[in-house]
Amino acid sequence: MNQGLQFDDTGRLRHLLTIEGLSRQTILEILDTAESFISVGQREIKKIPLLRGKTVVNLFFEFSTRTRTTFEIAAKRLSADVINLSVGTSSTAKGETLLDTIRNLEAMHTDLFVVRHGESGAAHMIARHVPPHVRIINAGDGRHAHPTQGLLDMFTIRRHKGDFGKLKVAIVGDILHSRVARSQIHALKALGVDELRVVAPKTLLPTAVEKLGVIPCSRMEDGLDGVDVVMMLRLQRERMQGAHIPSEHEYFNLFGLTPVKLALAAKDAIVLHPGPMNRGLEIDSAVADGPQSVILPQVTYGIAVRMAVMALIMGGSPGRREETHPVAASRARAVVTTRKRK
Amino acid sequence: MTAVIDVAAALARMVEQLQPALKNNPLMIGIHTGGVWVAEHLHQKLGLKEALGTLDISFYRDDFTRVGMNPQVRTSHLPVNVEDRHLILVDDVLHTGRTIRAALNEIFDYGRPASVMLACLVERGGRELPIEPQVVGEHAKLAKNQHVKLLGPGKLELRIQEGNG
Numbered sequence: 001m002n003q004g005l006q007f008d009d010t011g012r013l014r015h016l017l018t019i020e021g022l023s024r025q026t027i028l029e030i031l032d033t034a035e036s037f038i039s040v041g042q043r044e045i046k047k048i049p050l051l052r053g054k055t056v057v058n059l060f061f062e063f064s065t066r067t068r069t070t071f072e073i074a075a076k077r078l079s080a081d082v083i084n085l086s087v088g089t090s091s092t093a094k095g096e097t098l099l100d101t102i103r104n105l106e107a108m109h110t111d112l113f114v115v116r117h118g119e120s121g122a123a124h125m126i127a128r129h130v131p132p133h134v135r136i137i138n139a140g141d142g143r144h145a146h147p148t149q150g151l152l153d154m155f156t157i158r159r160h161k162g163d164f165g166k167l168k169v170a171i172v173g174d175i176l177h178s179r180v181a182r183s184q185i186h187a188l189k190a191l192g193v194d195e196l197r198v199v200a201p202k203t204l205l206p207t208a209v210e211k212l213g214v215i216p217c218s219r220m221e222d223g224l225d226g227v228d229v230v231m232m233l234r235l236q237r238e239r240m241q242g243a244h245i246p247s248e249h250e251y252f253n254l255f256g257l258t259p260v261k262l263a264l265a266a267k268d269a270i271v272l273h274p275g276p277m278n279r280g281l282e283i284d285s286a287v288a289d290g291p292q293s294v295i296l297p298q299v300t301y302g303i304a305v306r307m308a309v310m311a312l313i314m315g316g317s318p319g320r321r322e323e324t325h326p327v328a329a330s331r332a333r334a335v336v337t338t339r340k341r342k
Numbered sequence: 343m344t345a346v347i348d349v350a351a352a353l354a355r356m357v358e359q360l361q362p363a364l365k366n367n368p369l370m371i372g373i374h375t376g377g378v379w380v381a382e383h384l385h386q387k388l389g390l391k392e393a394l395g396t397l398d399i400s401f402y403r404d405d406f407t408r409v410g411m412n413p414q415v416r417t418s419h420l421p422v423n424v425e426d427r428h429l430i431l432v433d434d435v436l437h438t439g440r441t442i443r444a445a446l447n448e449i450f451d452y453g454r455p456a457s458v459m460l461a462c463l464v465e466r467g468g469r470e471l472p473i474e475p476q477v478v479g480e481h482a483k484l485a486k487n488q489h490v491k492l493l494g495p496g497k498l499e500l501r502i503q504e505g506n507g
Binding site: 032033036038039040043044045047048049050308311312315316 | 398400401402405406407408409410411414415416417418419447451452453
């Protein structure tokens with residue numbers, strides 16, 4: 001898929017469609033920006049005026065609680081107006097095409113679409129067809145990408161474990177069906193982790209997965225040995241056609257993360273899960289609720305990371321501020337811009 | 343071309359002018375980055391007991407749609423509740439007044455202070471908003487293409503530079 005689509009002519013991020021193709025520097029810039037938004041969530045008035053007067057549409061063709069809610073909270077904390085549309089209540093159910101839906105919402109002067117869709121490439125397709133001032137964030141497309149989840153996982157790892165260069169990371173579970181795994185792999189490779197393993201039964205590993213620069217492991221004993229970070233994935237039963245696992249019971253026995261298996265990892269290893277969890281299938285409750293779990297902090301960080309992505313793609317160019325000299329010049333331009341809009 | 347303003351003398355004048363305000367048991371807040379350096383100095387010289395507050399006004403700038411986010415936003419930190427307190431807001435250079443407008447908006451998101459006094463190391467012309475300081479270290483008459491920059495945080499130094507702005 002075309003990654004160039006998410007940048008403008010000067011190389012600034014305009015849409016966030018996939019982590020593939022983002023530089024280490026761009027990812028770190030997003031994480032740094034998110035760090036500064038953490039404090040907003042801790043204040044009494046959790047609102048700042050950056051996106052005042054902007055309209056954000058959460059367009060969800062697939063069910064979601066956590067992602068949609070955290071995008072909504074993120075946009076509201078930035079003072080944007082937010083509209084939530086789910087497929088069940090929209091005119092798509094009446095036969096309208098995806099692009100017609102988008103064009104109609106555009107006609108209502110939407111500034112940003114947050115899109116989740118069951119088809120890989122849906123967000124890219126929309127980004128190709130919207131006018132230049134409209135921004136797109138991919139909130140999950142088919143098996144392809146879920147970039148904000150990948151970024152919030154990176155944020156969580158950096159907060160709890162620090163420097164990526166020293167870390168051994170294992171991604172465990174249904175790699176085959178997981179857009180989250182793909183985004184995590186691209187991010188972790190760009191950030192240069194020491195070692196990245198993917199752990200799953202062979203039936204749940206994509207063919208030639210090692211071409212992504214990861215080490216495939218089909219036993220937890222090999223996969224978890226000495227790792228600093230364990231990233232669990234949800235077993236996506238709804239995307240499985242045919243027999244990928246012999247039985248849920250056997251899957252849990254072999255690949256479910258129990259305290260005994262977690263003991264194979266480094267003593268201070270952290271456990272992530274993007275949610276929703278299948279307790280007793282891919283993860284044992286004793287681990288999910290245990291001291292090494294950072295699963296709930298992930299949700300909190302997700303708000304700050306989504307605020308950062310929205311602020312970065314909706315704002316002007318920080319780069320331009322460096323070139324011309326500061327304040328007076330850029331402010332003069334700001335006045336001109338505002339007048340033009342009126 | 344650079345010229346230098348005597349920072350030590352300017353700071354001493356600010357300390358002098360701030361004396362009467364001490365009777366209100368004020369809370370001091372510096373604006374990142376230069377304003378915090380100036381505030382740290384004043385805070386120490388005035389012997390204020392409560393911790394210094396710091397503001398990064400990046401989230402409140404009026405030119406966000408034009409220049410975008412500054413990824414190096416520092417965290418605003420107001421350790422003491424501002425509700426009903428008398429505040430001394432400190433910045434290094436007062437020029438257009440837009441930074442102070444943003445800072446006031448941010449402060450009011452934390453609470454309703456009893457009063458806000460503005461103290462700045464250098465006041466130069468060019469105001470675009472009705473904002474005036476109560477405490478000034480140095481009045482500087484500068485042309486539009488001249489910029490004042492505070493260097494720190496160790497030894498504070500003011501430079502006047504000619505730019506293309």
